[in-house]
Amino acid sequence: MLFRMRTLDLPQDVFLDIFDAAPVRDLEPGEVIISAGEPATQVFNILSGVLRVTRTGTDGRRQVLSFLFRDNFVGLTATESYFFSVEAVTHARVSCCPRRQLDERLARDPKAERAFLNMMFRVIEDILDVVYSLGQRTAIERLAVFLLYLRHWRRLTDNLADDNDPALREIQVPMSREDIADFLGLKKETVSRSFRDLEERGLIRRLDTHRIRVDDLKALRHLAGIWDFASPRRLTAPPGQPA
Amino acid sequence: MLFRMRTLDLPQDVFLDIFDAAPVRDLEPGEVIISAGEPATQVFNILSGVLRVTRTGTDGRRQVLSFLFRDNFVGLTATESYFFSVEAVTHARVSCCPRRQLDERLARDPKAERAFLNMMFRVIEDILDVVYSLGQRTAIERLAVFLLYLRHWRRLTDNLADDNDPALREIQVPMSREDIADFLGLKKETVSRSFRDLEERGLIRRLDTHRIRVDDLKALRHLAGIWDFASPRRLTAPPGQPA
DNA sequence: CGGCAATTTGATATCCATCAATCGGTGTGG
DNA sequence: CCACACCGATTGATGGATATCAAATTGCCG
Numbered sequence: 001m002l003f004r005m006r007t008l009d010l011p012q013d014v015f016l017d018i019f020d021a022a023p024v025r026d027l028e029p030g031e032v033i034i035s036a037g038e039p040a041t042q043v044f045n046i047l048s049g050v051l052r053v054t055r056t057g058t059d060g061r062r063q064v065l066s067f068l069f070r071d072n073f074v075g076l077t078a079t080e081s082y083f084f085s086v087e088a089v090t091h092a093r094v095s096c097c098p099r100r101q102l103d104e105r106l107a108r109d110p111k112a113e114r115a116f117l118n119m120m121f122r123v124i125e126d127i128l129d130v131v132y133s134l135g136q137r138t139a140i141e142r143l144a145v146f147l148l149y150l151r152h153w154r155r156l157t158d159n160l161a162d163d164n165d166p167a168l169r170e171i172q173v174p175m176s177r178e179d180i181a182d183f184l185g186l187k188k189e190t191v192s193r194s195f196r197d198l199e200e201r202g203l204i205r206r207l208d209t210h211r212i213r214v215d216d217l218k219a220l221r222h223l224a225g226i227w228d229f230a231s232p233r234r235l236t237a238p239p240g241q242p243a
Numbered sequence: 244m245l246f247r248m249r250t251l252d253l254p255q256d257v258f259l260d261i262f263d264a265a266p267v268r269d270l271e272p273g274e275v276i277i278s279a280g281e282p283a284t285q286v287f288n289i290l291s292g293v294l295r296v297t298r299t300g301t302d303g304r305r306q307v308l309s310f311l312f313r314d315n316f317v318g319l320t321a322t323e324s325y326f327f328s329v330e331a332v333t334h335a336r337v338s339c340c341p342r343r344q345l346d347e348r349l350a351r352d353p354k355a356e357r358a359f360l361n362m363m364f365r366v367i368e369d370i371l372d373v374v375y376s377l378g379q380r381t382a383i384e385r386l387a388v389f390l391l392y393l394r395h396w397r398r399l400t401d402n403l404a405d406d407n408d409p410a411l412r413e414i415q416v417p418m419s420r421e422d423i424a425d426f427l428g429l430k431k432e433t434v435s436r437s438f439r440d441l442e443e444r445g446l447i448r449r450l451d452t453h454r455i456r457v458d459d460l461k462a463l464r465h466l467a468g469i470w471d472f473a474s475p476r477r478l479t480a481p482p483g484q485p486a
Numbered sequence: 487c488g489g490c491a492a493t494t495t496g497a498t499a500t501c502c503a504t505c506a507a508t509c510g511g512t513g514t515g516g
Numbered sequence: 517c518c519a520c521a522c523c524g525a526t527t528g529a530t531g532g533a534t535a536t537c538a539a540a541t542t543g544c545c546g
Binding site: 055057058059061062063065076077078079083084106107110113114116117118120121122123124125127128130131132134135136137182183184185225 | 298300301302304305306308319320321322326327349350353356357359360361363364365366367368370371373374375377378379380425426427428468
């Protein structure tokens with residue numbers, strides 16, 4: 001499915017080398033690389049840009065299952081066909097590898113398979129966070145979590161080890177309000193209003209549609225009920241940090 | 244995390260034999276076998292009964308992440324400690340195995356590891372169904388999906404290969420309204436009202452609190468927007484069935 | 487600068503939550 | 517066996533959060 005390959009704290013790239021020789025594809029915003037229902041023959045590794053994984057019901061309701069960032073990958077399924085679609089949100093570069101090749105690699109190399117398995121656990125834990133958000137959190141709380149999620153991925157893609165790095169005072173929001181809404185189980189108008197609420201409460205400042213300045217990170221984290229997305233996930237401030 | 248070990252269509256029990264010699268524990272309703280935060284030292288295989296996997300926020304909001312049925316198992320995590328709790332819903336029997344033993348088994352036996360990996364994919368797909376439900380479906384639709392989900396598990400635990408088996412006209416609902424609510428992201432009163440709505444629409448009949456008769460399975464499936472939970476998951480009726 | 491699409495904002499409607507009362511089954515003690 | 521108490525479920529009345537519909541504004545691209 002969708003994988004998180006990059007973390008600040010784990011050895012990585014244990015099997016990403018299958019993508020080394022793979023062809024690279026450049027994607028325009030909106031371009032589709034996986035369509036629900038097609039045979040699942042390829043896996044992709046994201047080199048740059050942001051993509052979205054979606055599932056759309058017969059009545060047109062769409063759920064964004066995940067966004068994909070650098071070094072994430074998609075495409076592996078238990079079934080013979082994809083049950084989700086994947087499209088570019090921004091300009092993006094992905095490398096494409098036949099699924100068979102990954103299968104063989106995993107079958108041949110126990111270490112790779114083990115690494116893969118561990119990442120599956122991470123993925124499950126990530127998705128369960130989403131389940132908790134959708135089930136229990138209010139609109140503004142979901143948005144707070146989402147902003148921290150974007151901040152987290154910015155940290156990973158840009159290799160910013162320091163949580164206080166000044167670059168992290170601004171959060172890049174590459175996707176549309178509608179994408180955010182479909183990810184958070186809300187409507188785009190509600191997302192807009194929740195941004196305004198966060199701004200009125202003094203937690204953030206909207207610089208423009210796709211750039212948010214964080215004015216009160218502590219309060220944002222408190223509202224989100226989560227400290228960060230690093231693993232192990234912290235529900236409270238790490239020791240040494242002001243709670 | 245939480246695993247689906249039993250399906251109607253896949254070879255199974257590839258590595259469940261580690262549980263053969265494991266000690267068995269009998270659980271009273273409400274009894275806890277895993278507490279969030281504890282070191283993740285054990286894995287469990289459910290022999291009978293129903294359990295729930297929950298995650299509770301610091302403010303007391305609780306999300307039921309999953310229910311567990313026969314031949315499901317729980318306990319493996321990417322982290323050193325559990326980030327969820329597991330309690331018995333009904334009387335239940337589980338067999339308990341040191342996590343280390345499972346780890347070693349998977350490390351030693353590539354076939355087991357591969358089977359494990361495949362089931363992880365199933366789990367992810369199941370959870371993504373939940374994500375879609377929580378994000379896009381209304382209360383009554385979520386309940387319709389939930390009833391089909393219980394029906395599906397009844398089929399698996401009782402080995403009812405025939406989808407039209409008369410035993411499946413009644414759905415057993417072992418958990419409380421509050422458990423259902425916390426699973427579906429609703430409140431218990433809303434669950435009650437949605438049951439009544441389904442009854443007023445003629446789709447079901449409440450025989451008693453924990454037994455539901457299905458009067459119009461086709462309509463229930465249509466409302467749920469899903470045909471069944473078998474894999475590959477069908478969004479429409481299988482060929483040969485009346486749509 | 488003009489025009490289109492995305493976003494924001496406003497007014498209202500709907501769905502679900504909340505608060506409160508009643509119902510119904512179960513177990514206990516008289 | 518019945519009265520009572522307790523707990524979960526149901527139902528009712530009301531409130532609040534989010535959706536919907538519509539308009540105004542902003543941003544973006546030619």
